[in-house]
């Protein structure tokens with residue numbers, strides 16, 4: 001069944017990047033269908049039959065169509081438990097899931113493309129054709145990335161106080177917390193966030209950089225990458 005997986009993805013989408021990471025970590029092959037968010041292909045009525053929200057990712061797997069990246073990660077974890085992305089104990093799983101939500105609910109939705117386009121609306125200075133958001137939109141995204149990543153950094157410090165020792169967010173196991181963090185950093189940099197104060201986060205990123213799944217899922221290694 002795994003070879004029949006179809007992922008609707010875009011190189012720059014952090015939410016699709018999460019799913020690419022999980023699939024690569026679990027060594028599941030898949031076929032990519034590219035949905036170009038810059039051209040607005042996510043709003044095409046045929047694609048919206050896959051994902052009514054008009055977002056990537058969507059995935060076809062085991063005869064099902066699934067949307068929402070975190071739900072997809074949980075599905076993959078339950079159906080393909082090899083190379084687990086959650087720790088064993090319920091308490092530790094709750095800690096990792098909380099870290100996941102800090103990014104999935106606390107950062108990404110506030111920097112999503114359609115949010116930035118809306119924030120950028122200004123009748124006195126309409127966006128130039130082909131421009132998706134303006135400096136105000138970018139500053140908005142930067143603010144919520146800085147705020148959310150600062151909380152994530154403090155959360156990693158709290159893990160350390162509980163005896164969790166790197167190299168990854170939650171110790172020696174690469175987990176869903178890393179799967180959410182790594183894609184978010186690419187977005188943060190795009191909005192001009194200075195990541196140097198986030199020492200623990202950068203350590204996790206550096207430790208992850210040579211993992212096969214991280215390399216395979218990286219935006220710049222996708223066939224639709226345009227830079």
Ligand SMILES: N[C@@H](CCC(=O)N[C@@H](CS)C(=O)NCC(=O)O)C(=O)O
Pocket residue numbers: 012013014015016037042054055056057067068069070104112113114115
């Ligand atoms: N909660 C959804 C969010 C998906 C989402 O926001 N996807 C973004 C790319 S990361 C998107 O497709 N944006 C298109 C738009 O804003 O028009 C998930 O986790 O899958």
